Amino acid sequence: MAGGGERGLGPLPPDLRDQLEAALAHRRDGPGALVPFSWLRKLHAHLREEGSPLYLHELLEGSEIYLPEVAKPPRNPELVARLERIKARLANEEYRRITQNVSCQGPRRTGTLVDLGRQVRSVKAVVVTIFNFIVTVAAAFTCTYLGSQYVFKEMAARVLSAVIVASVVGLAELYVMVRAMEGELGAL
Structure with missing residues (x-):
């Protein structure tokens, strides 16, 4: 974090410093550091209080957004069966509505x-x-x-x-x- 002081970060509160060091340590171990946006907002608010000329977009420069994959819960089999019954009933109703004026005796009537x-x-x-x-x-x-x-x-x-x-x-x-x-x- 010594290099950060030269860019205008100044002294950080201990909790922000610990979170930043943990993120940087994670970066050395893996492909990149994962930093929550709420932490970046706290850091930006602290920098504004200190009068630093460093803006939030400068902090985010070169970073990527990480969106964790949302795990979908398994579907309830009773719900799936009920939805299938409803779909089949609606399809039958639509079929009846479409074919209500069609009969097998149509050619005889015309x-x-x-x-x-x-x-x-x-x-x-x-x-x-x-x-x-x-x-x-x-x-x-x-x-x-x-x-x-x-x-x-x-x-x-x-x-x-x-x-x-x-x-x-x-x-x-x-x-x-x-x-x-x-x-x-x-x-x-």
């Missing part, structure tokens, strides 16, 4: 007759909607034409009023159909 039935139902719905639209507009035209004979004497005025009322009813019917289809598409 045959041509089932597809034909779906198509017929959708075409039937469209035909009924169009028929309803035509009947509603025709009924509005007819009612207005027959009802306007009490108001107008000329045929042109009666036809014009019937066309106007039928157009308004047709537009209202189209609006209702568009809203209904929008609601059906939104539900999908």
Whole structure:
């Protein structure tokens, strides 16, 4: 430690001096000295109290960090068995969730007759909607034409009023159909 005094270490307290000598003796015996960082902090605090120009990074210059290997405790066999059961249960649940809509009778359900039935139902719905639209507009035209004979004497005025009322009813019917289809598409 005599060489350390020339670098500005100065007199050390006895406990720090003993720890430093033990670390240096260990260095002579083995590949390097193992010094705990807490001891280096104590040494640095002492040097600061003494007003030494030596900084902590200068003390650590050329040293390496030694991280002891952490020994993992052996795993509890009961815990390992329980974890395996939980993993197997979760895997089965995920498998069931993935395959819930798959069945061995799938090709029979999507045959041509089932597809034909779906198509017929959708075409039937469209035909009924169009028929309803035509009947509603025709009924509005007819009612207005027959009802306007009490108001107008000329045929042109009666036809014009019937066309106007039928157009308004047709537009209202189209609006209702568009809203209904929008609601059906939104539900999908």
